[in-house]
Amino acid sequence: MKKEEIRSRIKAHKALLSEQERRQAAEAAFSMLEKSVAFMMADKILMYHSLPDELSTIDFIDKWHTRKHFFLPRVNGVNLDVLPYDRTRLQYGAFHIEEPTGDDIENIDNIELIIVPGIAYDNRGNRVGRGKGYYDRLLSRTKATKIGIGYDFQLVDEIDSEPHDITMDIVITDSRIINIKSRNKHNG
């Protein structure tokens, strides 16, 4: 399926969700994440601060931020900087996402695990994002484990991937966890 078609279908599906369904899905997906070896083993983790149409990370960050070192992305032109999460130092940035303030930019090489937001995934680890390439550019610079997370319906049949797309190592939804590395991974 073409990326644009996927984006509009997923958007329509998301609009149908009740507040309770959103909450339950986030709880289920993040409970699967916290039981994964990749999460248990990692200390420095790049999370995302959720937008209203994404699985909410608020409760999860709240639960774990004292036991892991969490980081968040901050838009800097066409790139993403990575800064430590500190709940007292957040500010709305580009695209109205809460981002860390300050200048303690982390070297991406130190990040062990990246929780990647997305519009859709397929079972080969391909991902569709918001179409601005921010995560593709960031992920091309790291060897960290990449976990895509989303609602079950964000897992689609097949995504037409492009050469610059970086595949996920694991995809987690509210009902499934898919380990891509054990399958045929084509770039990475």
Ligand SMILES: Nc1nc2c(c(=O)[nH]1)N(C=O)[C@@H](CNc1ccc(C(=O)N[C@@H](CCC(=O)O)C(=O)O)cc1)CN2
């Ligand atoms: N929670 C979260 N943080 C993130 C991302 C993300 O997808 N989710 N990003 C992932 O790259 C980066 C920010 N990039 C973004 C790019 C576009 C839009 C966005 O709202 N696009 C609208 C279109 C409006 C517009 O073009 O301005 C949309 O998708 O409807 C948001 C974030 C970094 N932080």
Ligand SMILES: Nc1ncnc2c1ncn2[C@@H]1O[C@H](COP(=O)(O)OP(=O)(O)OP(=O)(O)O)[C@@H](O)[C@H]1O
């Ligand atoms: N590694 C890269 N270096 C330079 N430009 C890139 C890179 N990856 C992607 N881009 C550019 O970003 C644009 C958007 O790419 P794409 O539609 O794949 O974004 P996406 O993966 O859906 O979004 P995002 O990564 O922001 O969540 C493309 O037109 C591409 O030219």
